[in-house]
Amino acid sequence: MLNLFDTRGLRSQLKDSIPVAGLCPTGSYGLQDSMRSGFTSVKNELLPSHPLELSEKNYQPNKDKMNFSTLRNIQGLHAPLKLQMEYRAARQIQRLPFLQSSNLALDTLRGSDESIGFEDILNDPAQSEMMGEPHMMVEYKLGLL
């Protein structure tokens, strides 16, 4: 049923989407952790390992794109333009880079403060056990690094 080596189909989905894996391995000291993630292979790092991985990563952007284009067709260009401006403004209300922000304004605009999905239960970033190095993350954000 699911052919993990069907690269042609997956590659076509990759075209306009956000890249999946970083190019640096995730073990300690930047080395590949063979016990946990198996042997290194270029294919594993570039292509998604599960057919749902890309679909889930792009779900919110795709949904927004579809909604905005429908809105543009119905009400004209001003409607999605105004909404996107509000989203950009709300997205800029953040804490320092190593702290988790509540994104309250963004949630209210999106309507996701009135629904619960798997992204609220599984892998909640507010409860992640690892934190980035504060000084380095702020320097990276300010462009000093």
Next chain:
Amino acid sequence: MALSNILETPAAGFNFDNVVRNAALEGLLEEQPPKPLKTGTTIAGLIFKDGVVLGADTRATSSEVVADKMCAKIHYIAPNIYCCGAGTAADTEKTTELLSSNLTIFSLNSGRNPRMVMAVNILQDMLYRYHGNIGANLILGGVDCTGNHLYTVGPWGSVNKVPYLAMGSGDLAALGILEDRFKHDLELEEAKELVRAAIHAGIMCDLGSGNNIDICVITRKGVDYIRPYQESAYKDTRKIKYKYRPGTTPVLTQKVVPLKLEVVQETVQQMDTA
């Protein structure tokens, strides 16, 4: 400590990090990987004169072993909507809990009881989004302001609206009984007896279903969740706790030694009451 990378917080939701490792391990290990707990079920539902009757067996299997003899397969969604779940046990539990939370938020916001079509649409969107990877076959039954409804939602997101229904591994046996004896506008007792007979047929003819039968009757006036409606003839008489009543063991002698305590030091700390 070596130079640590700039950390991006992982995205919320499902994490696919272990897929590559699992694929690599499957090639190395010779035996089968452990299978998730499935319910291997018979669930059935039908619409009668005043509402909806849902029924389910209570056995949960993990390959060939019975993992739970008394599992609850009829889940609460809203005061007027209940849902039977077949398939992977964890998936049905979590999906119905999410659905129930979403409907509760909605009814708190709007002050209305949720409708069946809302529940079905939320489920359908959620299951279609994950393309069948969430293995949940659900029968939703409920009574709302528009009438009595019975829907089924498949793991890939397909929806069917029907007057009577059976799902799970024992569905063919249960459907045989339902097809034979179902009539529109049955009375309450006849409807309960028909659902019981359907689940009983599933229990007898399917290895994955068994033990007791649960029945849930939903009407405009309220919900009657009868658990268990019928107990299996092969009841287990082993107890879970072995607690003996005091006096079971005879007392031969008794010696009481009072403990002498004397006050060595006393300090008083004032409590700050403002």
